[in-house]
Amino acid sequence: MTHDRSASPLIFGGAAQSPRAALPVLPPLALYIHIPWCVRKCPYCDFNSHTASPVLPEEEYVDALLADLDQDLHAVYGRELSSIFFGGGTPSLFSAAALGRLLEGVEQRIPFAHDIEITLEANPGTFEQEKFVAYRALGINRLSIGIQSFQQAKLEALGRIHNGDEAVRAAGMARQAGFDNFNLDLMHGLPDQSLEDALSDLRQAIALKPTHLSWYQLTLEPNTVFWNQPPTLPEDDTLWDIQEAGQALLAEHGYAQYEVSAYAQPGRPARHNLNYWSFGDFIGIGAGAHGKLSHPDGRIVRTWKTRLPKDYLNPAKSFQAGEKALTNDEMPFEFLMNALRLTEGVESRLYPERTGLPLDTLAEARREAEQSGLLQVEPSRLAATERGQLFLNDLLQKFLT
Template sequence: MTAVLAGSTLQLPPLALYVHIPWCVRKCPYCDFNSHAASPELPEDAYVSALLSDLDQDLPYVQGRQLASIFFGGGTPSLFSAVALGRLLEGVAARIPFAQGIEITLEANPGTFEQAKFVAYRKLGINRLSIGVQSFEAAKLKRLGRIHSGDEALRAAEMARRAGFDNFNLDLMHGLPEQTLEQALDDLRQAIALAPTHLSWYQLTLEPNTVFWNQPPPLPEDDTLWDIQEAGQALLNEHGFIQYEVSAYARAGHQARHNLNYWSFGDFIGIGAGAHGKLTHPDGTVRRTWKTRLPKDYLNLAKPFKAGDKVLPAEELPFEFLMNALRLTEGVEAALFPARTGLPLASLGAARRQAEQKGLLEVEPARLVATPQGQLFLNDLLQYFLN
């Protein structure tokens, strides 16, 4: 939908839905996501009811659009049964029409317990899996607190394919504790051999409020990290995986549409404990929203689902837009900036010229795209657009 809102150059962008399932079997020491150790019995039915009630409150912001994509993230969404996810998808479809060819992604652990559900998930219309492998090496998996084995990770891709998933991502980390260049490349070679259509390959970072932040493991030296990055990118390119975002690599035609919507400043409704959203409101304002974080509070229907809401003021929109768009290796068409923000392209003015002069932004009037140097030093590039 490309309707222009009254009195503005702002256009309604594509609409996506993010669904947060906040439970995991065990919290990993590097994880800063809103995830919580699961009890033996998950409150699936109550949580699905809460999700649909949460969605009902955001329906005014759909504004006649169809859903282009749905993403189940977590936590570990594959802990939920197909029955529960089927009820949720039916409820969503009854409220918002699905676009033809909608992409529906589910994050899944590679454990045998999750693999057994893959066929049922595919029958629901879920057509893309994102499998959290992280590593194939037993010692590294143990250090990361993962509960699956390397063999289970290898089997998961085959199980996904047998279940009818011809589009799946493998999530893989590098720069793991005491990891060598050869160990990192061996992980990557094993992932490539499983023939995924997409690879999320990114460096382990120590985030606040995690076990690793408080008890840092010995990570590789900077020179080793740089060697891993360079050699890994060359290996991925050699095997037909094209880098299209900072940590995303895909075979031709298999870029993650849901994530592309994030990075091109599209709209997304976020439902679930701690879920975030970004929505263009009928009055033309662009807002970020976030939902109550703790599952027990989210399930308490006497409390509001929404924990916060912030209008993005005009002076912050350039940074917010470019923080996402410049992650893409090919950037975006310059015309997308006024379409998504309602601001004239000229408002980037002096900051854009300074970034170009510093060699961080390409001198391309029709596109907004970081140079290779700008991609490496993205935070430095974005500083030009802070007010």
Template sequence: MSLITSDLSTHHPIQNGFQLPPLALYVHIPWCIRKCPYCDFNSHAAAAKLPEEAYVSALLSDLEQDLIHVHGRTVTSIFFGGGTPSLFSAQALQTLLDGLEQRLIFSPEIEITLEANPGTFEQEKFAAYRTLGINRLSIGIQSFDDNKLHALGRVHSGSEAIAAVKMARQAGFTNFNLDLMHGLPAQSPEQALTDLQTAIDLSPTHLSWYQLTMEPNTVFWSKPPTLPEDDVLWDIQEAGQALLAKQGFHQYEVSAYTRDAQFAQHNLNYWSFGDFIGIGAGAHGKVSDPQGRIQRTWKTRQPNDYLNPDKPFLAGSSTLATTELPFEFLMNALRLTDGVALTLFSKRTGLPASVLTKGLQRARQRGLLSDDPLRLAASAQGQLFLNDLLHIFLDN
């Protein structure tokens, strides 16, 4: 039986309070030094020379075709993801940023994040990135343990990871995230907490701390390593969250922690069902129009195809059906530990909040949702069983 109430076929988004959400930009740079065995992102081992000029030109042409989705909005954040975007030279990124700013209106407080791996750190290069206006780094550490890094197929060492953080700070970056995994092959709770404490001691403003998972179409999926038992994983999770809280890191999303309210603005926009244009090989986007129609887009995946002028950038798009909107919204918003205001549901989906009534009642009865009637937020129990909570809102 459906837990989404009322007939959604005749809804009127504007009448229900729909507003165009904030707009962000995601830029995908698909090359890495080496493909990691756990990685299911669209990344490819780089050749000796990257086609920087051709790729930057393609990105700007791709954006030109997506300008129809802007609708006069300023861009609140830009995220360079990959792959390893820090393989690109400062000159290439300057050409790209100049081109983006010529075509888009940047918010005065725009957050511009670049993903980087320790093996790509060069002091002069990163100082140049900061001069360009890139004001946030997300550094892919994963572990400080050399044996664990080897098992993960990483190309850097623990000492290089520590040096990279110090170089980032010397280059002028005061806002940076460290990406760290736990539940690594044969990892003990003590080893996981040592990794975490090492990261904390480097004083990042933000930590992404999450469990290694086996994803389809990866080397680890076909040849899985020996991972810790479930009870060990639970011990790591509980002890790690306690350590982070003790050290002043506030958990505001399933795997995101921050000190001094230095939230990842780009990710907050994503989790609150904001819009984002995605450009680059394999990039995904979510865009709305003033009438309340919401569309998912995805770009040509293979870099050679993306660079081929005879092939389109857009691989496909799909308009979200009205019946899909509640689950799509909640799948993002309920990842936030404090949730979102109930009123945001109508602003983002154009649906009356009343369509959630039956699902909200069931979720609260099971203790998976906060009792606050003005917010959509998972309870402490709901955060542990988020998939169970979300499935309550599936249209069965």
């Protein structure tokens, strides 16, 4: 999912598309590129990642990514790319030469905005100074570094390949390589974690002065080792104490919470993820990648690509595994499950602009959500209250039809 991890897109089944008004303007366009290989699969991870062989098929995979992109170009409609996100897996396993050829091929097909944000996910165990200097020279201008914890026992429990010292060095190496904009991914609610353990991790992360922190609670996801062999996680009271104390610590150090699990220094929110959460468009290429594309006639289509790398690289198989056009009935939930993750929500006008539906289609559910104290009573914005953010699933249920 995410883009930073908290930002993974969701797919829903459903009926055929209903007619709706043409969109007055197409939303911003982003590109998500999935690199599906890792040194080792972590026991909590439900992303589409696979243990890498000693030699990665870089050339073949770049060729496939560009061919995949060619098949989605019909939905670009003259737009430029506002952001690119290399997610995984561990994209930093790929060489700068391979990523350079890929970026060159992408720009030949779709123009880049002059201030495009290009993010690469990286893990501390893959950091080599020369490689990251080369990444920066390619125009990659933001890193998302998967730390998760600085404490050895916690890292071992999570199956991570790095240690705490390597995590600290990775941030320093990123800055030395020219990255003045980087995110640290950090988890809390880890096996046997105390409040002080969690705050110690957070203090260490803050000391490294990232521009952005993705700080989110470990959850046990189906089809993972942790789901089948669950570790001992902190009690609910401890989890609540960690959340409250951690948010206060982040605010004290100038990291504003702008999304459920995203905190940024002023002017440094992740533009790529903001595009997801404001119901922007994104092409998804690579094994298992998801996309969401709007068309001028009002159709909004979610797509997903062939999941297994061996199938994605097989010329006899299609890149696209499926697509689904969203119906009018699904649109309120689809829009709001993203927008209401933002602490300030979105301007109300964005709903008709991005969905092609009039704002009054939300009226009844909106009133009920406001009366329940879950949605702010603010005509010009769609935003959850503090209580609504705590009970976001309950709030979203009101917009299901």
